[in-house]
Amino acid sequence: MEYPPLYMAKQETTCDDILKELRAGQYRPIYYLMGEEAYYIDLISDYIIDNVLTETEKEFNLSIVYGADVDIATVINAAKRYPMMSERQVVVVKEAQAIRNMEELSYYLQKPLNSTILVMCHKHGALDRRKKLTAEIEKVGILFESKKVKEAQLPAFITSYMKSKGVDLEPKATSMLADFVGTDLSRLTGELEKLIITLPKNQTRVTPEQIERNIGISKDYNNFELRSAIVEKDILKANRIVKYFEENPKTNPIQMTLSLLFGFFSNLMLAYYAPEKSERGIAGFIGLKTPWQSREYLTAMRRYSGVKTMQIIGEIRYADAKSKGVKNASLSDGDILRELVFKILH
Incomplete structure (x- = not known):
């Protein structure tokens, strides 16, 4: 499976590259996995835990500790141990961001054991790349930063993930x-x-109806449909969706809706500056994966002027502030969204 490119320091190695190297039996003395996106850190560390050692070898040669429970000296001592009845040992430090004096790891990196695979899982943050330690890690092993995936990358990630499982999804x-x-x-x-498990036998295509049935997302009342109603200036449909959101706040938080609308209208503002106002031209200019995704922008450009789009972006920012309590003592999230949609459509 091809993963979205989350690069290392020199922007050369992706998560997929690391996994390919591991599958080929090519191991490094240290893997320092850091960043805001925990998924890729877990993906790599779990693969090492599950596949490098046999079940018998794991009994004596797999150590998993947590940063809050150990200091750096304990980690180094564990890494310096030699394997028992095995070619190598694996030492995994989860929540490594809790360890103090991480720079002391440099002493071990001067002469790391080739028989040890040390995996440091540093989530929700990263090492300072200006420090000497990062260069020392890269010299003998892997320093990987798992960056947060952008919303625009999600459709490609979903499609790629499901394709790797032999499943297709309707757009x-x-x-x-x-x-x-x-x-x-x-x-x-x-x-x-969960979707894959609930698919009927011999069915490999997921429909909106299946998403609604198995995950609990309404196919008619969701952010995707609200955006579509706003683009088409379908006032009745937009108000129905807003009312549904107000009645079901737990499954339709306003922050998610505001984020989606802000992203759309920000891209719409960029689309006005595209040299070529075609599906392909706009898709290329604002960074969409496929030309068909730009159809909504072309429709919106016929219904919203550049000046109106700027005003809408300002209104979304104002609504976001009010949803967080700024200059708002009484309005509910439903009231804020209803007011915003009214201002967008009129």
């Missing part, structure tokens, strides 16, 4: 999932696996 189904789940890849892949 609307893909958009529904991306809009509903958001950029939490661990949660997203969990929902995708």
